[in-house]
Amino acid sequence: MWIVPESAIGGLVDDQSAFDAVEATFAAMAREDAYNFPVVREALGEGRQYGFKSGLDRAGAQLGVKAGGYFPGNSAKGIINHQSTVFLFDPDTGILQAAVGGNLLTALRTAAASSVSIAHLSRPDSKVLGMVGAGHQSVFQMRAALRQRKFEKVVAWNYHPDMMDRLSAAVAEAGLPFEEVSLEHLGAQADVIITITSSPAASLMDAHIRPGTHIACMGTDTIGKQEVEPALLARATVFTDEVAQSISIGEAQHAVAEGLVTADAITPIGAVINGTHKGRSSAEEVTLFDGTGVGLQDIAVASKAVDLARANGSAIEVAL
The missing domain is CATH 3.40.50.720 (NAD(P)-binding Rossmann-like Domain)
Structure with missing residues (x-):
């Protein structure tokens, strides 16, 4: 499997890459080529939230899940409040293919979603x-x-x-x-x-x-x-x-x-x-x-990050 660490994301995925991935995901969802699984979200107390967003894109051959949540006490520790990791699986075999740092990806995919709406609706x-x-x-x-x-x-x-x-x-x-x-x-x-x-x-x-x-x-x-x-x-x-x-x-x-x-x-x-x-x-x-x-946003942008990381040699390959 491949690991793309959080530290590598900033040099891999830019605004345009995220926009393209999210726009294609929304289009696939509307065609019913892709769908999200039910969200799992739990309150941990003291404002903390943890959960899972996942889905399958048949056309893009992408299956995955983002695990993470919101931890409001993190800012006092010098780390961001939103923490997450995206896991990608082979949709044919279920084998884990990649683990991708999801913190910056979450910000990029969320911004991409609003910018897609601005491009098409404003x-x-x-x-x-x-x-x-x-x-x-x-x-x-x-x-x-x-x-x-x-x-x-x-x-x-x-x-x-x-x-x-x-x-x-x-x-x-x-x-x-x-x-x-x-x-x-x-x-x-x-x-x-x-x-x-x-x-x-x-x-x-x-x-x-x-x-x-x-x-x-x-x-x-x-x-x-x-x-x-x-x-x-x-x-x-x-x-x-x-x-x-x-x-x-x-x-x-x-x-x-x-x-x-x-x-x-x-x-x-x-x-x-x-x-x-x-x-x-x-x-x-x-x-x-x-x-x-939606989980498919995270999966699409994480898949893009893996492709870019493998292309430039920053992805880490490990045996699971």
């Missing part, structure tokens, strides 16, 4: 990017988004203003002006909004959003998490990575519980990629992508 003339959240993944989200539209400015809001320095520095490095604003001012300016928080209660409200906005909700992936007001999903045209996860552990769980949205009203983004759904229908339409994070 207005082409979008100029202002709004960021709700300034944690570890926010920089990856922002950088991936900048590849999809000619943004001229980034505005941001965070629960903890003292955490904004990392995001503002990354925006400055990208050569764009940055402004820390209220949620009301963020919604009034932004053409595209990415929410990337771990909040248990909505912060972004329906009243904050103007017509024509695209929102990528990327933080809600567990029962109880919530980033936006349910009324916003009732108003928007809603897309997702996987409908089953969207209504159970994604942002749509709250709108469904309140009877504002049904599963039938939510469209897999792969249908837009494949051309079987038109996506955005007008410049005034509000579109929302509920990015719950």
